[in-house]
Amino acid sequence: MDSNLLKVFVAVSEQKSISLGALELGFTQSNVTLRIKQLEKTLGYELFHRVPKGVILTQEGEKLYPLAKEIVQKIENASIQMQNMKEQTLLRIGTSQANATIRLLRFIETVQRDFPLMSLEVYTSGTPSVLEKLLAYQIDIAFITGDPKHLDIEVLNQFSDDLYLVEPQDKRCPNTLIGYREKSTHFDFLKAYEEGLGNKTYQTMIVENYEVMLGCVKAGMGKAFLSKKIIEKFGYVDTLTLTKLAQNECDLQTRLVCRKDNVPFIADYLQGLC
CATH class of the missing domain: 1.10.10.10 (Winged helix-like DNA-binding domain superfamily/Winged helix DNA-binding domain)
Structure with missing residues (x-):
């Protein structure tokens, strides 16, 4: 056929x-x-x-x-892997939205500088969707939040994110949790944290824009859980209350991963990035 x-x-x-x-x-x-x-x-x-x-x-x-x-x-x-046997001619990158905001552009600039002949493609979504694409061979590497705990996935690199509970400074905060998307590792942690405090009656608000999300927090519409780099990027560090939470056993570090049977030709290079 x-x-x-x-x-x-x-x-x-x-x-x-x-x-x-x-x-x-x-x-x-x-x-x-x-x-x-x-x-x-x-x-x-x-x-x-x-x-x-x-x-x-x-x-x-x-x-x-x-x-x-x-x-x-x-x-x-198979066609892509054959093209990449002697050199990486195409790198398909998946990333969670938080990582896209924090580190994707810098990563792209660095890779383009060091491998000017290599083409790059980008797919952005939540960590679960990105992992699904990786396991289906639709992307080559992925920036994800947390430990994938999958036998077919290899961790190439690991990055720490400075995460904070973000609340309004001078307004009473309603019992509303604000997240970027419903299926989000950071949002799941925030909900579990609140439930651990006995808060079972919170409402949720989804805002698929980090700048707008921070603006909603400042306006007293709820609280969120975000990387300090995102808060700094949009200039809200001095206008919001930031509280460092104990992450306990919840692993929220960023990992750069690939499939074990589809390791990029430039894996050694990727492992050396910081």
Whole structure:
């Protein structure tokens, strides 16, 4: 079976549209239609139902999709690994949002200076999503918060973050915890800390912007748990109350990680960064 046909199938499946799939792949719509028909002829099944707004998978298409997705990902990863056997030509970086704010730009500048011919790609999300991408071979390295505790993951480097409970200075603080996203290691720690104090009735507020989050704290809308580097970056150190919390057994250090079976060619370099 031609893997290129599977790549077309995956693109159309994810876009739910032949025209959008063609746009993603850089093909003509007629070319994509022809390739889908070739794949259907090879397999002996129709893979899509045509609907007014595009296409949807048939029952056979639903069964094929996860298998095709895995094959396409493995082929793409094999291609990248072969290119990187003698030198790192592409480095795909994943990072949690906090690490993107604290250290990503400096990391990119340093790597581009030392490896000017290497291309970089960046994916940003919460630590759980970043780890999922890493384990699926969709990124090469990742900045994450905490110990991944996964047999397939290798830690390349480790960084300490100065973390503080942040509260308004001159306003009464409501029982509201402010986080960047609901699934966040730092936010989970803050909620567990409050519950450990017997606070079971707090409300939560999600603000996906650190500057706005700090502004909300200053305005007396709640409290947050953030790295001091983020607080300094947006100029709030002198206008908020910062309290250092005992982190107990909660490991909140930043780690730079990779898959054990997909260690970057520049691993030694990455291990030496500080």
